[in-house]
Amino acid sequence: MAETTARAAVPKGFRSAEQGWPALHRIPHPPHRLPLLGDVIGSSRRTPVQDSVRMARQLGPIFRRRAFGREFVFTWGARLVADLADESRFAKHVGLGVANLRPLAGDGLFTAYNHEPNWQLAHDVLAPGFSREAMAGYHPMMLSVAARLTEHWDRAAADGRWVDVPGDMTKLTLETIARTGFGHDFGSFERSRPHPFVTAMVGTLSHAQRLNNVPPPLAPLLLRRANRRNAEDIARLGHIVDEVVRRRRADGHADGDLLDRMLETAHPDTGERLSAENVRRQVITFLVAGHETTSGALSFALHYLSLHPDVADRARAEVDRVWGDTDTPAYEQVARLRYVRRVLDESLRLWPTAPAYSREATRDTVLAGKHPMRRGAWTMVLIPMLHRDPEVWGVDADRFDPDRFDPAAVRSRPPHTYKPFGTGARACIGRQFALHEATLVLGLLLRRYDLRPDPSYRLRVTERLTFMPENLRLRPARRSAARPDIPAQRTDSGTASRGTGGLAD
Numbered sequence: 001m002a003e004t005t006a007r008a009a010v011p012k013g014f015r016s017a018e019q020g021w022p023a024l025h026r027i028p029h030p031p032h033r034l035p036l037l038g039d040v041i042g043s044s045r046r047t048p049v050q051d052s053v054r055m056a057r058q059l060g061p062i063f064r065r066r067a068f069g070r071e072f073v074f075t076w077g078a079r080l081v082a083d084l085a086d087e088s089r090f091a092k093h094v095g096l097g098v099a100n101l102r103p104l105a106g107d108g109l110f111t112a113y114n115h116e117p118n119w120q121l122a123h124d125v126l127a128p129g130f131s132r133e134a135m136a137g138y139h140p141m142m143l144s145v146a147a148r149l150t151e152h153w154d155r156a157a158a159d160g161r162w163v164d165v166p167g168d169m170t171k172l173t174l175e176t177i178a179r180t181g182f183g184h185d186f187g188s189f190e191r192s193r194p195h196p197f198v199t200a201m202v203g204t205l206s207h208a209q210r211l212n213n214v215p216p217p218l219a220p221l222l223l224r225r226a227n228r229r230n231a232e233d234i235a236r237l238g239h240i241v242d243e244v245v246r247r248r249r250a251d252g253h254a255d256g257d258l259l260d261r262m263l264e265t266a267h268p269d270t271g272e273r274l275s276a277e278n279v280r281r282q283v284i285t286f287l288v289a290g291h292e293t294t295s296g297a298l299s300f301a302l303h304y305l306s307l308h309p310d311v312a313d314r315a316r317a318e319v320d321r322v323w324g325d326t327d328t329p330a331y332e333q334v335a336r337l338r339y340v341r342r343v344l345d346e347s348l349r350l351w352p353t354a355p356a357y358s359r360e361a362t363r364d365t366v367l368a369g370k371h372p373m374r375r376g377a378w379t380m381v382l383i384p385m386l387h388r389d390p391e392v393w394g395v396d397a398d399r400f401d402p403d404r405f406d407p408a409a410v411r412s413r414p415p416h417t418y419k420p421f422g423t424g425a426r427a428c429i430g431r432q433f434a435l436h437e438a439t440l441v442l443g444l445l446l447r448r449y450d451l452r453p454d455p456s457y458r459l460r461v462t463e464r465l466t467f468m469p470e471n472l473r474l475r476p477a478r479r480s481a482a483r484p485d486i487p488a489q490r491t492d493s494g495t496a497s498r499g500t501g502g503l504a505d
């Protein structure tokens, strides 16, 4: 098909693949397709991404699934994904789960359609909030939130109790983004139950995922109760956010944090400012996007560290070497934890906590020279499978091995084979924030504790648009190496063969 730039506006929202893929018949789909229902055999509404990954292994680098009369194309082969990264022919597609979040976040940065003017405006106004200088400013606050976590873990360690890893990581990351970005304290560590913000957020993310599994015309009927609950969750989130903004307006500005930028900063070229409604959407966006995925990334990393004492020892030795015995590592000392960072990279390879992103053709084109696509046709990139492509990562792609991220190994791989933060203009704006926060916290936890796994635990992964390890608990034990005042306690050795979860089977 010739490459042309069509002039007509691309319709918004969902477009079934028949509308945009002229050679759809050449793309495989699972066997046993059922009339009306489509490719539902072997798939659960609770684990749509993990089911798609299992199908991907059977069907190859590009495949399609049908559900309730709508057809989706999934892509994960390295060559195809690299081609989709070409910003001159493809752009972000707001579809499926992301589009279902529009009632919550509207034209906020994550859910905005490419053509919406508020995307560029907010991007330009907020990007300096993630500069190196801004990050260095957040660092002391990140340290003080991490201190709340270690106080909590110290008590658990003293009593020999288990800690709820995803629960505690969620407290940590929510407090971190709330305090650094918005000067707000949710008091998460003072609560025995999750903050209502977290409960409402989990409710609304799960609902956005569930909507994909119901025939659209029947959704109002079948999901009447769930829709009502979702409306309540959205209202609760809005209410909490309004209070954060109200307080700031009452108390005055705070050293140019994200909220200050949202409220005070005009676009450098146009002088335009974000409207009150858009500020509300951005605050919700950043509070949600700024903590849920980082919490998952930390949780998976701690899971793997607890199962691989050799890796934990090596990472710990690095922390001791780079940080010495300071209680408050400086900003620059975090990026120097190269091996700890590899542990995080490898955890995000196996479990990219935002597991998919979608790309649409901005003109008629041919994907990787093989698959014609009309302008507006789109495909979902299945990141966990891209990250486990044996042609790129080897036959042992399911094995946890941080050395895959040593510089020589990284240089030996083709570009666009590692995409936990998405791609192009719409890639994650908070990438450096997440990496700094997570590396810092892993460093602090490794230095302070041995991480003892629950020997009976088998990794199960919950999906709510994001990935999160389910019911993961660890027993932290204080160690003495860098802190001579504390009695030594060495961990039992974990078992290195467990822990890649269902996707490895």
Ligand code: HEM
Pocket: 092, 098, 109, 110, 111, 123, 177, 285, 286, 289, 290, 291, 293, 294, 297, 352, 353, 354, 356, 357, 358, 419, 420, 421, 422, 423, 425, 426, 427, 428, 429, 430, 431, 433, 434
């Ligand atoms: C490990 C942690 C994180 C992961 C894995 C992650 C992943 C992603 C991915 C894959 C996208 C692209 C989605 C798409 O193309 O549809 C994205 C976008 C985004 N992320 Fe993150 N993210 C993380 C942390 C953060 C943090 C800490 C923040 C804010 C402080 C943040 C804010 C955003 C925003 C606002 C967008 C939309 C950007 C735009 O479209 O302009 N993320 N993230």
